[in-house]
Amino acid sequence: MSPENEQTGATGPSGGTGSPVPLPTARDRRARTALSFLADPGDQALGWLLRALTPSEVLAAVSAGADSDAVLLGGHQRVPGLRKAVQRWRARLGLLPSPARLATWYDHGLRLLCPGDAEWPTQLDDLGDARPLVLWAQGSADLRYACLSSVSVVGARAASAYGQHVATELAAALAERGCTVVSGGAYGIDSAAHRGALAAEGLTVAVLASGLCYGYPRGHHDLFAAVAAQGTLVSECPPDHAPTRPGFLIRNRIIAALSRGTVVVEAALRSGALNTAKHARELCRPLMAVPGPVTSEQSAGCHELIREWDAVLVTGARDVAGLICPEGCEPLGPRLGPAVPRDDLDPVMTAVLEAVPARGGRGPASIAMMAGVDLDTALRSLGLLAAAGFVQRCEKGWRLRGTG
Amino acid sequence: MSPENEQTGATGPSGGTGSPVPLPTARDRRARTALSFLADPGDQALGWLLRALTPSEVLAAVSAGADSDAVLLGGHQRVPGLRKAVQRWRARLGLLPSPARLATWYDHGLRLLCPGDAEWPTQLDDLGDARPLVLWAQGSADLRYACLSSVSVVGARAASAYGQHVATELAAALAERGCTVVSGGAYGIDSAAHRGALAAEGLTVAVLASGLCYGYPRGHHDLFAAVAAQGTLVSECPPDHAPTRPGFLIRNRIIAALSRGTVVVEAALRSGALNTAKHARELCRPLMAVPGPVTSEQSAGCHELIREWDAVLVTGARDVAGLICPEGCEPLGPRLGPAVPRDDLDPVMTAVLEAVPARGGRGPASIAMMAGVDLDTALRSLGLLAAAGFVQRCEKGWRLRGTG
Numbered sequence: 001m002s003p004e005n006e007q008t009g010a011t012g013p014s015g016g017t018g019s020p021v022p023l024p025t026a027r028d029r030r031a032r033t034a035l036s037f038l039a040d041p042g043d044q045a046l047g048w049l050l051r052a053l054t055p056s057e058v059l060a061a062v063s064a065g066a067d068s069d070a071v072l073l074g075g076h077q078r079v080p081g082l083r084k085a086v087q088r089w090r091a092r093l094g095l096l097p098s099p100a101r102l103a104t105w106y107d108h109g110l111r112l113l114c115p116g117d118a119e120w121p122t123q124l125d126d127l128g129d130a131r132p133l134v135l136w137a138q139g140s141a142d143l144r145y146a147c148l149s150s151v152s153v154v155g156a157r158a159a160s161a162y163g164q165h166v167a168t169e170l171a172a173a174l175a176e177r178g179c180t181v182v183s184g185g186a187y188g189i190d191s192a193a194h195r196g197a198l199a200a201e202g203l204t205v206a207v208l209a210s211g212l213c214y215g216y217p218r219g220h221h222d223l224f225a226a227v228a229a230q231g232t233l234v235s236e237c238p239p240d241h242a243p244t245r246p247g248f249l250i251r252n253r254i255i256a257a258l259s260r261g262t263v264v265v266e267a268a269l270r271s272g273a274l275n276t277a278k279h280a281r282e283l284c285r286p287l288m289a290v291p292g293p294v295t296s297e298q299s300a301g302c303h304e305l306i307r308e309w310d311a312v313l314v315t316g317a318r319d320v321a322g323l324i325c326p327e328g329c330e331p332l333g334p335r336l337g338p339a340v341p342r343d344d345l346d347p348v349m350t351a352v353l354e355a356v357p358a359r360g361g362r363g364p365a366s367i368a369m370m371a372g373v374d375l376d377t378a379l380r381s382l383g384l385l386a387a388a389g390f391v392q393r394c395e396k397g398w399r400l401r402g403t404g
Numbered sequence: 405m406s407p408e409n410e411q412t413g414a415t416g417p418s419g420g421t422g423s424p425v426p427l428p429t430a431r432d433r434r435a436r437t438a439l440s441f442l443a444d445p446g447d448q449a450l451g452w453l454l455r456a457l458t459p460s461e462v463l464a465a466v467s468a469g470a471d472s473d474a475v476l477l478g479g480h481q482r483v484p485g486l487r488k489a490v491q492r493w494r495a496r497l498g499l500l501p502s503p504a505r506l507a508t509w510y511d512h513g514l515r516l517l518c519p520g521d522a523e524w525p526t527q528l529d530d531l532g533d534a535r536p537l538v539l540w541a542q543g544s545a546d547l548r549y550a551c552l553s554s555v556s557v558v559g560a561r562a563a564s565a566y567g568q569h570v571a572t573e574l575a576a577a578l579a580e581r582g583c584t585v586v587s588g589g590a591y592g593i594d595s596a597a598h599r600g601a602l603a604a605e606g607l608t609v610a611v612l613a614s615g616l617c618y619g620y621p622r623g624h625h626d627l628f629a630a631v632a633a634q635g636t637l638v639s640e641c642p643p644d645h646a647p648t649r650p651g652f653l654i655r656n657r658i659i660a661a662l663s664r665g666t667v668v669v670e671a672a673l674r675s676g677a678l679n680t681a682k683h684a685r686e687l688c689r690p691l692m693a694v695p696g697p698v699t700s701e702q703s704a705g706c707h708e709l710i711r712e713w714d715a716v717l718v719t720g721a722r723d724v725a726g727l728i729c730p731e732g733c734e735p736l737g738p739r740l741g742p743a744v745p746r747d748d749l750d751p752v753m754t755a756v757l758e759a760v761p762a763r764g765g766r767g768p769a770s771i772a773m774m775a776g777v778d779l780d781t782a783l784r785s786l787g788l789l790a791a792a793g794f795v796q797r798c799e800k801g802w803r804l805r806g807t808g
Binding site for chain 1: 566695697707711717718723767768770773778
């Protein structure tokens with residue numbers, strides 16, 4: 001578990017966040033990597049624990065056995081499932097990869113990314129406790145750079161010819177505008193989206209639910225090779241892990257968080273793509289859906305999203321670009337913390353921002369009143385301010401985005 | 405001009421409006437009929453004039469020549485175009501039909517309807533000054549009864565096979581639920597909607613832009629015969645009048661006003677169907693649109709309506725019924741003034757209604773605050789209250805619906 005040592009002491013992530021994340025120490029990198037073999041992706045208990053302890057402290061206590069339970073369970077009795085989680089992690093200590101095995105993967109071109117690394121996409125921090133521990137990446141593109149201006153294009157595996165056509169065209173048109181297309185590497189809409197971006201010689205990122213060496217679905221071996229050659233493959237799973245059924249849903253949060261907005265191209269009423277849509281909504285990222293014939297079950301999920309006002313209807317790349325980078329922003333520019341200096345906001349946006357409290361939260365209706373604008377304007381401005389990193393949704397409405 | 409005399413003195417319109425319209429006198433019926441031959445459909449100047457004068461007074465002053473101009477122009481100097489309008493009406497006095505000609509039409513099965521008649525659909529009164537002077541009707545169904553529970557299904561003449569299929573299925577399913585399908589009798593979506601309702605043995609109403617004897621488009625002679633046999637043909641134009649280009653757009657207000665909501669099935673970006681949609685919006689009737697493939701130009705207008713939140717996306721009769729008669733209302737029941745007694749509203753609706761001012765208008769954000777509900781709830785409640793006839797949109801937001 002050594003090659004990341006070289007990176008320790010490198011300069012911090014360049015480009016814009018107000019409060020730079022501290023560079024990961026070699027010890028913490030090793031600990032994070034080890035924990036990623038012990039805990040399942042998206043393990044909530046581990047996420048909670050890492051609020052109070054460093055990865056090294058957690059790993060040491062897990063490795064030391066039951067005597068160290070006080071360290072893990074001490075102040076965290078209320079974390080649901082923590083005791084069972086610790087038992088689970090401990091039972092897997094034998095699965096930790098040897099340094100030689102890790103070296104094989106690095107030799108194979110895989111990169112291990114930790115929070116604070118230059119290539120770590122900081123927008124993943126929006127996931128809070130559910131932020132991936134580490135990411136494995138493979139491919140020619142720098143993940144952070146690729147995702148600065150990106151859109152997730154997702155949809156059903158059982159896609160229709162119409163859906164695949166639309167996904168391909170949409171991805172190609174987005175790629176031509178310099179926008180990276182993020183998707184899940186699955187059959188159907190996902191692969192059509194990757195292929196559209198590749199055909200337009202654009203960047204594309206495939207977030208797999210399996211480890212990168214496992215490469216599920218196997219039938220996409222050639223597609224994954226093409227994505228790696230022109231973009232990046234990503235997974236939070238150890239490289240040799242097979243996908244698990246819950247793993248697909250858990251992976252979806254990364255697809256939603258990596259990009260500036262998510263487009264559902266085709267989805268039946270219970271499609272997994274709607275889970276990605278849910279994550280996008282929860283992350284306050286614009287959620288878009290492509291309509292289709294009402295006679296097609298494959299579009300029923302998209303129609304439901306639009307009818308319930310969960311998603312905005314989009315018919316092409318132009319609509320998507322309009323929502324991702326509305327007037328005044330540079331087209332699909334970088335998103336690293338606040339994308340626009342506060343002084344550059346127009347008077348309306350400034351007024352709305354002024355009305356958003358730092359703590360507690362305030363509803364959009366009150367914000368509109370305080371800002372002296374109509375509600376539509378307030379809602380639109382809040383969406384833009386959220387996308388630009390100034391504000392975030394909370395239980396009571398909206399508040400300023402914390403630095404934490 | 406005599407057969408309507410028989411109807412004078414009949415009992416007033418039964419069924420529900422708070423302020424019953426006085427029964428038309430024989431003299432006013434004759435005057436209205438005559439004026440409908442002198443003024444174009446939707447003549448704004450005449451609408452204004454009829455606020456202050458009876459139809460008989462207007463007709464008498466028009467017939468008496470320039471000496472009576474004081475009566476017409478006296479207190480109404482500010483009505484735009486009134487003087488020219490009076491000249492126009494006067495120039496057409498020679499076109500008034502002889503009693504024999506009128507008798508021919510009555511013999512032909514045509515009925516002349518005036519405001520206050522038992523068969524007059526009172527929801528047309530929502531059109532204010534633009535309310536039709538008279539309506540000619542032909543067919544087996546009572547127009548007022550047929551339109552108590554009705555939906556307008558409209559769309560492009562240049563419809564795709566998909567659009568015609570959807571319109572037919574939607575109309576048939578609505579008809580099966582006991583809902584009358586209103587449309588414009590045109591080629592494409594209109595005729596598919598009429599045919600769907602006919603196939604389901606339901607009621608359908610065709611509002612023509614030509615006179616009923618002219619029957620435009622001529623190619624729909626058989627369709628119109630079928631509609632008359634099973635439903636009703638309607639027109640505000642004198643029976644022998646050919647359609648005029650502006651007449652199609654002016655006719656659309658009647659389609660929107662007759663029904664409880666309008667569904668646009670297919671419409672290109674500049675389709676005339678979008679004009680009907682505009683009227684439905686202005687009348688605070690629910691506006692719905694059916695999505696289609698984004699690759700089809702015939703659905704682009706529908707997608708635009710949905711994307712801009714002007715219309716709600718619907719995929720079938722179930723969605724339409726859900727919007728036209730939300731929970732708590734009887735399915736597609738009568739709509740005659742407020743559809744629900746105020747005391748029957750639930751506490752949330754009551755709170756929202758309490759927050760709507762009688763004059764001036766208030767924005768939805770303020771209404772939500774005053775009612776102590778979140779904005780989504782307020783907007784949904786306002787939509788329902790509007791559909792139920794309690795409130796209406798205005799420049800400053802929403803206000804209570806006037807009795808005038």
